[in-house]
Amino acid sequence: MADRSDRDRAVVRALLDAHGSTYAEEAGIRLRDTPQPLYQLLVLSVLLSARIRAAAAVGAAQELFAAGLRDPRRMADASWQQRVDALGRGGYRRYDESTSTQLGEGAELVLREYGGDLRRLRDAADTDAALRRLLQTVPGLGPTGADIFLREVQRVWPRLAPRLGGKALQGAGRLGLPEDEEKLLRLAGDADPAALSAALVRAALDKSIAEELAAGSDRG
Template sequence: MNGGDGGQRAVVRTLLDRYGETYAEQCGIKVRNTPQPLYQVLVLADLLSTRIRASVAVASARALFDAGMRTPRRMRDATWQQRVDALGEGGYRRYDESTSTRLGEGAALLLEKYGGDLRRMREAADGDAGALSRALQELPGVGPTGAAIFLREVQGVWSEFAPFLDPKAVQGAERLGLPGDGAKLARLIKEDETAAFASALVRAALDREIAEEVREAAAG
């Protein structure tokens, strides 16, 4: 650990100051409890969950939205090639064809089952993160990782799921010498910082140099 609670708090503040931006914010999504931004976070989570750089996933989500595919209906009604082209523009070429298919199918199922509104899925889950994760995974291509990323990104507006740390965020915490327990970590931050903190921890997990930089800066 980093010199007890004070050392841990120094690490947390340094991490948030330098890397405390959610992936949704990086993508230009203003997360609110309304259908369109929630759906955009789901698309981003889907792209982030595959074996591809986070920066490429963010750029590809932006390209889809810039091409007009900001809602389930627009995503469903776009042609397969239009989705492929947008993904390619964002650099998401390795999985573009299969991803185009699942985005279309997922949007269609979301419209059919929930009227395109993820808030209805939230209501059905009734505060149970496991139930919400299982419901998300009914959508084509959304696995446990994608569902966890979605929960991580929306916990700022769906506060019943906060603090939510997916396995990658926990890995980042441990790399920084912080507790690998959500409740203990939550005591080190303000209530409205949970989503940003979780994303910052993920960045530390993905890049060992970030973790080292933060620890050195906090110690200094």
């Protein structure tokens, strides 16, 4: 049992070292509990919701922000074509037209319902389940996108932490780790749950990560 625990801890450490950046970090979002970065995370979560490579979603988010569309007012004021063009530059071409519409409508909703500040959305929900439901009123943000947002925002919304989620547990299974949130958190020690979740999700989405870690273990 001790050998198995030591092996699992080593796998978690290697996973975090190689793949422990959050998707927000990858997109260049300096996540804080303030309106602009929270909105940027919402945009990224919408983009990651589609059946498209995560790298394309991250690239599209970077292009939207580089075009100045960093807050809901600027996103709403941009033309549909400006949003399409930014998405295309990021490689987000399969869903660029429908997503442009969703981003515009979502920005309008955030402005109308929450004054552009997603902390008001958080404060309007008295439970995590209610928060998840409110997030899904944003166009383009279904259950998958809501889960992405909640996993990443736990870093600055402590009431949500620790949270890994179903996709992270799938990644744990692929790596031969316990598919149990409490056990995984213990194996990770004092590691950031948002980083652990992102790393496990990457393992769920990319089988080469399991092969990479297995090869590293064999060399060790």
